[in-house]
Amino acid sequence: MSLRVYALGFLVVTMGLGVIMRWEFVTGWLTGQGADFQNLRHAHSHAGYYGALTMAWWTVVRVDGLAPSSRAVHLYAACAAAATALFAVIGYRVPTIALSTLIALFWLHGGWRHLRAHLPPRWTDTAPWGLALGAVLVPFIGVTAPRDFALARDLAHLFIAILLFTVFIPAAWQGLGLPRRDPTWLHVVLAVGASAFLVFPHVVGPLGVMFPLAFASWCVLALGRGRLSPVMRLIWLSLPISVAVSAPIPALHAYPWRIAGIHLMVLGPVLCSLAQRVLPRPPHPVLAAAYLLLVVLMNASLVFPAVLPGVADTWVTAVLSTLLLGTAVLAVASVTLRFPWSPPPT
Numbered sequence: 001m002s003l004r005v006y007a008l009g010f011l012v013v014t015m016g017l018g019v020i021m022r023w024e025f026v027t028g029w030l031t032g033q034g035a036d037f038q039n040l041r042h043a044h045s046h047a048g049y050y051g052a053l054t055m056a057w058w059t060v061v062r063v064d065g066l067a068p069s070s071r072a073v074h075l076y077a078a079c080a081a082a083a084t085a086l087f088a089v090i091g092y093r094v095p096t097i098a099l100s101t102l103i104a105l106f107w108l109h110g111g112w113r114h115l116r117a118h119l120p121p122r123w124t125d126t127a128p129w130g131l132a133l134g135a136v137l138v139p140f141i142g143v144t145a146p147r148d149f150a151l152a153r154d155l156a157h158l159f160i161a162i163l164l165f166t167v168f169i170p171a172a173w174q175g176l177g178l179p180r181r182d183p184t185w186l187h188v189v190l191a192v193g194a195s196a197f198l199v200f201p202h203v204v205g206p207l208g209v210m211f212p213l214a215f216a217s218w219c220v221l222a223l224g225r226g227r228l229s230p231v232m233r234l235i236w237l238s239l240p241i242s243v244a245v246s247a248p249i250p251a252l253h254a255y256p257w258r259i260a261g262i263h264l265m266v267l268g269p270v271l272c273s274l275a276q277r278v279l280p281r282p283p284h285p286v287l288a289a290a291y292l293l294l295v296v297l298m299n300a301s302l303v304f305p306a307v308l309p310g311v312a313d314t315w316v317t318a319v320l321s322t323l324l325l326g327t328a329v330l331a332v333a334s335v336t337l338r339f340p341w342s343p344p345p346t
């Protein structure tokens with residue numbers, strides 16, 4: 001099986017678990033049967049990061065000969081699938097921590113090979129640094145989790161933001177062919193500073209707001225240099241706008257806004273760009289537009305209760321996320337399966 005198939009498979013599992021969790025907020029059925037919601041959440045977020053996004057990142061670096069061999073990809077996929085299944089059942093325990101360590105070693109090995117490759121400047125150059133920082137954070141999350149759940153969750157969000165800003169967003173930019181001219185360290189410093197401020201604003205201090213604002217400006221510059229279609233440019237503008245608007249407003253650092261922000265970035269610009277590497281051709285424009293509309297509506301419905309109480313409820317998000325999953329599956333199936341009416345692959 002290829003990286004593309006694994007990326008799509010893990011994406012469907014991630015989205016499927018996400019939809020199950022959304023309906024769980026409405027019905028409470030699974031927790032009533034003894035399931036642990038935190039475990040489901042771990043399974044979901046790890047399937048997304050270990051599986052879908054990592055495989056998609058490798059489809060980009062494969063061009064530079066930096067993806068693992070096909071045997072290593074199968075082994076990695078087996079570890080990621082086992083970790084996802086075990087997270088759902090037992091949460092953070094010795095077997096899932098051991099599998100996660102193995103996965104972190106794969107990541108660090110990939111980062112090490114990248115550093116030694118001495119390639120001309122490219123956006124994926126930031127990945128080794130982000131992965132190393134992420135690997136440093138993992139033991140802190142493990143140690144804090146049993147004692148201080150809120151702090152462990154914040155540290156996990158810092159980890160998620162650092163990987164997003166230094167590994168997966170740069171991979172998406174590289175996949176789109178954006179040129180990189182400025183030093184790697186500048187992107188890493190701004191990305192890590194912005195992540196730290198967005199998750200721990202009171203620790204970083206008031207001047208720390210400069211980091212997200214500088215990172216947002218940096219993103220505008222980077223996106224302005226490439227030849228992107230107007231639609232792709234519009235989709236990517238959601239990144240600097242969300243970062244710059246949320247940075248100075250403490251209310252927008254609260255949990256629902258963070259969850260909406262993560263999902264808007266991952267399901268919107270990141271996956272739409274990486275899809276160009278993963279799918280054999282673009283889906284029908286109507287399906288693509290429906291998908292994007294549902295991404296916006298689903299994430300808006302997460303924060304509506306805070307802004308307009310009574311307008312959106314948990315079931316609205318559950319219905320929208322089910323429609324989103326359906327649209328994504330339809331879009332992928334329409335370009336990957338050989339329907340009798342499908343046009344031949346280009």
Ligand code: HEM
Nearest residue numbers: 014015018019021022041045048049160259266321324325
């Ligand atoms: C149909 C699509 C999706 C739905 C319905 C969905 C749903 C959810 C839900 C219900 C949560 C828990 C929120 C809470 O506790 O309030 C969550 C958390 C999360 N999701 Fe998703 N998700 C989707 C797609 C994705 C994708 C594609 C990724 C990444 C590749 C992802 C990454 C995450 C992360 C990192 C968290 C945070 C976990 C934490 O706070 O510890 N999700 N998602």
